[in-house]
Amino acid sequence: MKVEIYTKETCMFCHKAKAWFAEHNIPYEEKDVGTTAAFSAMQERVPGAKTVPQILIDGHVIGGWDNLSAYAEPILKKLRTAYPA
Template sequence: MAKVEIYLTQTCPFCKRAKALLQSKEIPFEEIDVTGDQDLRDYMTERANGRHTVPQIFIDGKHIGGNDNIQALEMRGELDALLGL
């Protein structure tokens, strides 16, 4: 199974949607909360090729993007393969 990391903040509704999608597939993921931590947010931005909004999602170290991106992968039927399902 793939390693999934989600950079998020505590109040982000888009983060909650992305997490709900993964939870519905019973995929474990690591939550990395960048709320109030500028150094961690800067690291996320660097990993995400300049994207600074949350969530930023990585599957096996590959940057997937945000909630819209993971939802689009699901709609196209491509997410399960990335997750190793």
């Protein structure tokens, strides 16, 4: 199960999302979108995205920190199938 997080260095919600995955020992691939070209590439992958973080699990868009925190329990349950505690 692949987790991708599109981030910017100055984004506090990006730091919170990365900390959540680290706390639960879930590996993720971080993609820094600090440049205009990288941000545009993220928008091609996640149409309509205007903010970061953008979190994808197996190519499915979860959304940002608000969605991750709102659905943390079912997301973690799904991830535990691939990454047992």
